Amino acid sequence: MARVGLREWLALAPVIASGRLARYNGAEGGPLARFEAAFSNQFGVKHTLTTSNGTGALIAALVAAGIGPGDEVLVPAYTWIATAAAPLAVGAVPVIVDIDATLTISPNDILRKITPNTKAIIPVHMANKVCEMDTIMGIARKHRLLVIEDACQAVGVSYKGRRVGTIGDLGAFSFNQFKNISIGEGGAVVTNNDEYFARARMYHDVGAVFRGHLDNANMPLIPGVNLKASQIQGAMLNVQLKKLDPMIGRMRRRYDIMSSILLKSRHLQIGPHNDLPNAAGMHVLFDTPDEAVAFAREHKRGVQRIYDSSRHIFSFWQPILQQSVVHPRMNPYDWAAREIEYEPNMCAASLDILKRTCRISLGENYPMPLMRYLTRRMVGPAATDIGHLVPNTSYRNS
Numbered sequence: 001m002a003r004v005g006l007r008e009w010l011a012l013a014p015v016i017a018s019g020r021l022a023r024y025n026g027a028e029g030g031p032l033a034r035f036e037a038a039f040s041n042q043f044g045v046k047h048t049l050t051t052s053n054g055t056g057a058l059i060a061a062l063v064a065a066g067i068g069p070g071d072e073v074l075v076p077a078y079t080w081i082a083t084a085a086a087p088l089a090v091g092a093v094p095v096i097v098d099i100d101a102t103l104t105i106s107p108n109d110i111l112r113k114i115t116p117n118t119k120a121i122i123p124v125h126m127a128n129k130v131c132e133m134d135t136i137m138g139i140a141r142k143h144r145l146l147v148i149e150d151a152c153q154a155v156g157v158s159y160k161g162r163r164v165g166t167i168g169d170l171g172a173f174s175f176n177q178f179k180n181i182s183i184g185e186g187g188a189v190v191t192n193n194d195e196y197f198a199r200a201r202m203y204h205d206v207g208a209v210f211r212g213h214l215d216n217a218n219m220p221l222i223p224g225v226n227l228k229a230s231q232i233q234g235a236m237l238n239v240q241l242k243k244l245d246p247m248i249g250r251m252r253r254r255y256d257i258m259s260s261i262l263l264k265s266r267h268l269q270i271g272p273h274n275d276l277p278n279a280a281g282m283h284v285l286f287d288t289p290d291e292a293v294a295f296a297r298e299h300k301r302g303v304q305r306i307y308d309s310s311r312h313i314f315s316f317w318q319p320i321l322q323q324s325v326v327h328p329r330m331n332p333y334d335w336a337a338r339e340i341e342y343e344p345n346m347c348a349a350s351l352d353i354l355k356r357t358c359r360i361s362l363g364e365n366y367p368m369p370l371m372r373y374l375t376r377r378m379v380g381p382a383a384t385d386i387g388h389l390v391p392n393t394s395y396r397n398s
């Protein structure tokens with residue numbers, strides 16, 4: 001994540017001095033509008049709508065796309081619970097799909113989980129690792145499904161030259177404390193579709209259409225909830241957006257250097273990636289869970305076995321697995337066209353992969369020599385001997 005510091009602090013001063021902290025309070029051309037224009041431009045997408053957080057962005061995207069009761073939405077077994085909770089918030093049900101060794105949703109399992117009730121897929125780009133979007137978009141087109149990308153954990157990362165989040169029908173981003181753009185809480189919806197954008201805007205501002213959410217388009221009105229971001233968030237976002245691409249560049253360089261070191265190892269297997277030339281997230285796979293546990297124990301700094309360190313696995317989503325709902329008569333599972341069942345031992349392939357996988361931090365905010373040293377230690381004594389073969393001079397200052 002990009003560091004928060006003096007620049008963000010300085011950017012807040014004029015906003016506070018202006019007294020215009022709310023989105024629609026005489027500040028229409030303020031920091032939020034500037035951020036949305038800059039983000040759209042940088043990401044190559046027509047519309048950006050800032051929201052209070054990433055979960056709200058996902059829900060607004062689902063509403064915009066017209067997903068609702070009776071619909072099944074495919075979500076991966078490895079993601080933050082918000083991805084699975086969002087369909088429930090609009091009356092649809094999540095159907096949980098296996099991941100593959102890339103740690104992202106398995107296109108093969110998508111094909112197995114599609115039913116006549118499936119309406120949308122939410123591919124999640126986990127920990128800066130990108131989904132196999134070409135295959136997923138092909139499946140979606142063939143089966144007439146919408147694709148809503150959850151790019152909350154991969155803000156700014158690219159798949160084959162396009163920013164993730166801008167490839168599907170809609171994309172959702174999070175800017176919370178732990179994400180690539182880090183402002184505490186925040187999010188955004190992006191789309192190239194004018195109608196989806198108008199619906200997301202109406203929904204995110206309680207249907208207060210007098211604020212021009214329709215841009216004079218003749219569209220059915222909808223009420224909504226309040227998911228608006230503040231100008232305080234906007235001011236921080238503008239600063240953080242400038243830090244994004246340099247930070248992704250540091251991740252990319254560290255990925256290349258660290259993987260060139262890890263490739264010398266006989267016992268470490270670098271996890272596959274759906275777009276290697278753009279890789280900005282790293283994991284290693286072992287043959288057995290025990291080996292992964294031992295590796296994580298030995299290399300604490302920046303290494304975590306995913307199964308031990310993450311609440312991002314479906315088996316931890318208690319409210320979802322229990323199918324509990326906010327009100328007994330607002331029960332999406334009653335509205336579903338078939339019985340939906342979740343079992344703790346479903347998606348066994350995902351659990352198996354996550355138990356054998358360690359995530360390796362690219363240490364984008366740490367000096368390259370430290371990351372090189374830590375990576376060589378992972379490979380063991382042999383790596384020290386071949387260390388001089390690893391190119392380093394061109395990266396000295398990054």
Ligand SMILES: *Cc1c(COP(=O)(O)O)cnc(C)c1O
Nearest residue numbers: 053054055080082152153174176
């Ligand atoms: C963080 C996250 C969200 C939700 O974002 P918030 O801003 O915390 O609401 C959704 N999906 C994934 C994969 C996330 O990591």
